[in-house]
Amino acid sequence: MSESIVRQLIIKDLRLMKLPAIAYWISGLVSIVVVVVGGDVAGMTAIILFIAALFGTGVHSAMLTVTEERREQTLPFIMSLPITIREYTSAKLIGNMLLVGGVWLTLSAASYVVFIGEALPLGAVPFITIVLIGILLAYVVILATTLIWETMTPTIVAIVAANLCTQGLLWWIASLHGIRSTIGGNAIVWNTTSIAVIALQVAGIIALLAITYQLQARKTSFI
Amino acid sequence: MNAIECRGVTKTYPHYTLKSLDMTVPEGTVMGFVGPNGAGKSTTLRAIMGLIHADAGEISVLGHRMPGEQIAAKWQIGFASEDMRLYPGQTIRFHMEFMRSIFDSWDGEYAERLIRRFDLNPDQKVKGLSHGQRVKAALLMVFARKPRLLIFDEPTTGLDPVARKQILEEMMLVMEDESRSILFSSHNTLDVEQISDHITFIDRGEVVASHDKETFLDSWRRLRLIVDEDFSLPSLPDIVDVQQVGHQLVLTTRNFAADLEDRLRQSGATINEVERLTLEEIFITSVTSRDALQQSGEAA
Numbered sequence: 176m177s178e179s180i181v182r183q184l185i186i187k188d189l190r191l192m193k194l195p196a197i198a199y200w201i202s203g204l205v206s207i208v209v210v211v212v213g214g215d216v217a218g219m220t221a222i223i224l225f226i227a228a229l230f231g232t233g234v235h236s237a238m239l240t241v242t243e244e245r246r247e248q249t250l251p252f253i254m255s256l257p258i259t260i261r262e263y264t265s266a267k268l269i270g271n272m273l274l275v276g277g278v279w280l281t282l283s284a285a286s287y288v289v290f291i292g293e294a295l296p297l298g299a300v301p302f303i304t305i306v307l308i309g310i311l312l313a314y315v316v317i318l319a320t321t322l323i324w325e326t327m328t329p330t331i332v333a334i335v336a337a338n339l340c341t342q343g344l345l346w347w348i349a350s351l352h353g354i355r356s357t358i359g360g361n362a363i364v365w366n367t368t369s370i371a372v373i374a375l376q377v378a379g380i381i382a383l384l385a386i387t388y389q390l391q392a393r394k395t396s397f398i
Numbered sequence: 399m400n401a402i403e404c405r406g407v408t409k410t411y412p413h414y415t416l417k418s419l420d421m422t423v424p425e426g427t428v429m430g431f432v433g434p435n436g437a438g439k440s441t442t443l444r445a446i447m448g449l450i451h452a453d454a455g456e457i458s459v460l461g462h463r464m465p466g467e468q469i470a471a472k473w474q475i476g477f478a479s480e481d482m483r484l485y486p487g488q489t490i491r492f493h494m495e496f497m498r499s500i501f502d503s504w505d506g507e508y509a510e511r512l513i514r515r516f517d518l519n520p521d522q523k524v525k526g527l528s529h530g531q532r533v534k535a536a537l538l539m540v541f542a543r544k545p546r547l548l549i550f551d552e553p554t555t556g557l558d559p560v561a562r563k564q565i566l567e568e569m570m571l572v573m574e575d576e577s578r579s580i581l582f583s584s585h586n587t588l589d590v591e592q593i594s595d596h597i598t599f600i601d602r603g604e605v606v607a608s609h610d611k612e613t614f615l616d617s618w619r620r621l622r623l624i625v626d627e628d629f630s631l632p633s634l635p636d637i638v639d640v641q642q643v644g645h646q647l648v649l650t651t652r653n654f655a656a657d658l659e660d661r662l663r664q665s666g667a668t669i670n671e672v673e674r675l676t677l678e679e680i681f682i683t684s685v686t687s688r689d690a691l692q693q694s695g696e697a698a
Contacts, residue, residue: 191488249483255447255475255476255478257469257500
């Protein structure tokens with residue numbers, strides 16, 4: 176594998192996404208501050224803004240670095256470089272995960288620091304973790320769809336489906352006894368339910384990334 | 399050594415098949431690849447680049463088997479196609495830096511000379527460029543890498559005459575280095591005639607003819623004859639087109655030989671004129687005579 180070119184492709188995508196990522200990151204930070212200093216209504220609005228910032232980073236990154244590359248016909252330019260579809264896929268997966276993962280990780284860390292003890296009880300930590308990983312999982316679904324199908328319609332369907340399914344699943348998870356019984360407490364409780372859900376989410380992320388890589392590697396035509 | 403060798407390359411799509419294509423581009427030559435829309439030019443070039451995998455056949459580029467060894471080959475290939483675009487929101491300089499970061503062979507001074515020669519502003523965003531400027535910017539990225547093999551898919555389509563001349567001149571300058579080769583497809587037979595050493599015609603997924611340019615131009619002739627009303631054309635090989643209006647008969651041969659005139663005179667025809675054909679006329683006649691042959695075959 177041409178590691179140097181993969182690195183250059185990643186750097187190129189990070190440069191393309193730099194300004195939108197910074198904008199989403201600042202929006203996420205602002206929303207965290209508003210949750211703490213604002214009232215109930217402002218706080219609820221800010222939580223929605225916070226989730227939107229995380230979701231938006233992922234959607235924007237997948238669209239700009241994958242779908243737009245095909246739509247704007249810059250893909251032939253990239254594929255004329257000394258790479259195969261494996262290097263291309265590696266660069267897209269690593270670049271996107273670095274960028275979105277970076278925003279996700281820093282905003283998640285900030286949300287723990289600020290929310291816990293201020294806006295939410297300690298018992299909410301497992302559920303918040305599930306929510307945050309759920310957003311990351313939704314993003315990986317969108318990224319996998321854009322890479323495999325490369326066109327706008329499946330990407331839009333994936334965005335809508337990932338959004339709706341994430342909300343539905345989180346409502347369902349919140350209603351599970353193992354989560355519901357500890358969410359309002361003053362202690363962090365990692366019980367079987369919360370650990371199983373997180374394990375499933377992480378396994379889903381890893382499986383989706385691996386399947387995407389394998390499916391891409393089997394393509395015989397990619398422009 | 400051959401820069402490109404294709405043997406029996408086949409690619410089938412639902413409504414189109416590239417049929418067992420054979421083609422060779424010797425090193426140090428320019429091959430013009432000519433065909434109508436949908437003939438299979440882009441499919442062939444993409445298979446040569448390893449961008450699509452052929453269903454059958456073998457492709458070797460600069461000694462590397464494609465698509466398996468495409469990374470090694472693509473270090474030495476510069477590719478640009480008519481539908482290829484640079485990032486619209488970024489400047490030309492962004493792309494130059496990107497290419498420089500990848501290719502050690504990137505020649506910064508040459509790139510700056512091309513910027514001036516092509517009248518480009520390196521700090522201008524691609525989305526603000528005209529079509530001609532976009533094409534020139536894309537070709538700049540290829541030329542300044544100094545690859546051993548350049549593959550261009552319709553590089554001059556949609557360009558004004560001045561831009562076309564600039565691009566063709568640059569391609570000819572590339573060929574001052576005898577170890578470098580060019581394969582380029584085009585509708586424009588004037589461009590092909592101007593710079594190619596070898597020419598391949600392709601139509602509906604099949605190679606119609608492939609020779610060096612001089613062979614094409616020397617072997618094709620149009621003969622204008624005066625004939626009687628009861629004149630019967632003798633059976634002659636390689637006659638690809640016959641048109642008769644009254645006493646005037648025009649026939650086109652793809653393999654002109656001196657004895658052809660003698661045989662026509664012996665059969666009672668008077669040869670009024672023997673003309674050379676332009677590459678465009680050769681191409682059109684190749685395709686249309688093939689159509690006629692197929693139709694007569696189907697009718698039979």
